[in-house]
Amino acid sequence: MSAVLAPPAKDEATAATSAPRRVGLRRRSQLIAIAFALPALAINLLVIGGPTIAGIGYSFTDWNGISAPEFIGLDNWVRLLNDEALWNALGHNFVYLLIFLTVPLGVGLAGAFMLSRIRRGAALFRVLFFIPYLLLSVINAQIWRNILDPEVGLASALNRIGIHWLDGVYFFADKDLALYSVAFVDSWTFWGFLVVLFLAAMQGIDASQFEAARIDGANAWQEFRYVVLPGIRPTLTFALMIIAIGSLLTFDYPFILTNGGPAGASDVASLLVNRTAFVAREAGYASALALSLSLLSAVFLILFNFLRRGEEN
């Protein structure tokens, strides 16, 4: 394509003098630029842009994915507000969020701080911490299905030394445990990523600040609290944002480990969208559900943008 558009360079040299031809050249250079950007634009509109706009439209219809959609006004949205399955699922997403904001965030911060204070072995620790994040979700899920299996996992190993605490505990099939077990596996894969993220931010803090703290006689906790935490605030805000949005949209581990069961005890919003759209084929209502999730995540985004602005001032 560009071979057609791009002229031999000799033409450009002679054209540089006359004004009308210069305008023509500018237009031609713009056309070349557009040609370069076109594949990205086209694929984006086909997969993301177009369907996003269409989804907003479909959320006001009774579309089943095949026959012509019929406009039904706000019916889907009224149904959504009264949909107990949605509130049940969103409640679980909220629990997910609370879990992620405590253990993985805390471990991520602590791990990064410790790592920033050592030299020997730091690279090895970083690699080890990061591997679970790197692995496929289907594999991580398999690892923990094995370990948490009441017959052939940790429970049976404990039995061998006379401990029977975990006998008959079905982590993924017990309605009181399923959600927490899934969130546990998910956080096990995630904290290493936070360590790496926070470590990079901590290494960016001006060394003179640490020296000043040391001269002032700060202990490790004070150094963490008054030098490190303020120093990594933008990264911390970013981490909070991806945790919030990730908890709202989480799909892989609930899908693999419990598929929302037993009896909806570990159902999350993205599983509900999936079932509504691709199993029940209620495309119109699923679009409304999906759109409400997107709006919620937009609220998080705007909230954290405000937080970030506040920091900059």
Place this chain on the structure above:
Amino acid sequence: MAVLATLRSPRKKAAVHATGGLGPTPVSYTVLILLALIAALPLLVLVFNSFKTSLEIGTNPLGPPSELDFANFAEAWERGNMAQGFRNSAIIVAGTILGTWLCAGSAAYALARLNLPFKRGIETYLFLVISLPVQMFIVPLFFLWVQLGLMNTLLGLIIIYVALNTPFSVLLLRTFLVGIPRELDEAARLDGANEWQVATRIIMPIGWPGFLTVGLVSGLGAYGELLFAVNFLVDPELMPISTSFLQFSQGFTQLYNLVNAASVIIVIPLIILFLFMQRRFIAGLATGGTKG
């Protein structure tokens, strides 16, 4: 530092901390080793159990295997139909990487070095699209793919992955390309090179670290992606290794030795690649946002 000054502890205490409290303390190492065990032990159990017989897993659930028997791997490879899964995954990963390079590379080139109109607007649009959750468009996309005949095809999934990876890749590559001195391509143009030649002969060879990062992130994403893979590819013959493994593991729930052996086979290429290029991996995933 004003805050710290007011918090200053008595001098004699500070003297103690100056060495013990702030250097590489035993406490740091204890915590880090503990964390390393939390990360590594479950992986070790996976590898241990992939060598055991079902019987041995029953008597020795988590410990090291009594002998190194590779029979599980051969059996898992056969029964899990892993050759086919890997073939499909290779096509999907290669297609995603190449497609992302082409789309994102040329768009980034236009943004960074060409006279593209509406640059500002395009960048804003890219940021917007990056923060858009896939839930926003997956439902209409599914039915669009049915109509276009792209449902249940490898090409259909590759197109989706390329589209998902392109926005952040454009922004990442743009930062690489902006830094290359303009004199270089101007000299090439004077020598008679056209835009395509400038892009592929001058810019690409210099900007390759950016392309490598983009390739790693998008390839890794395509290898393990689940949401689109389970919904958009239902034919077992076409499934990538991730979803065909999922099916296998759900079909043989109690055969942990076989399923764990299959897991190890799937993970090994990833770990090797990671150990060779860990810096680039970590940097790429930390800047490229999140996977999964």
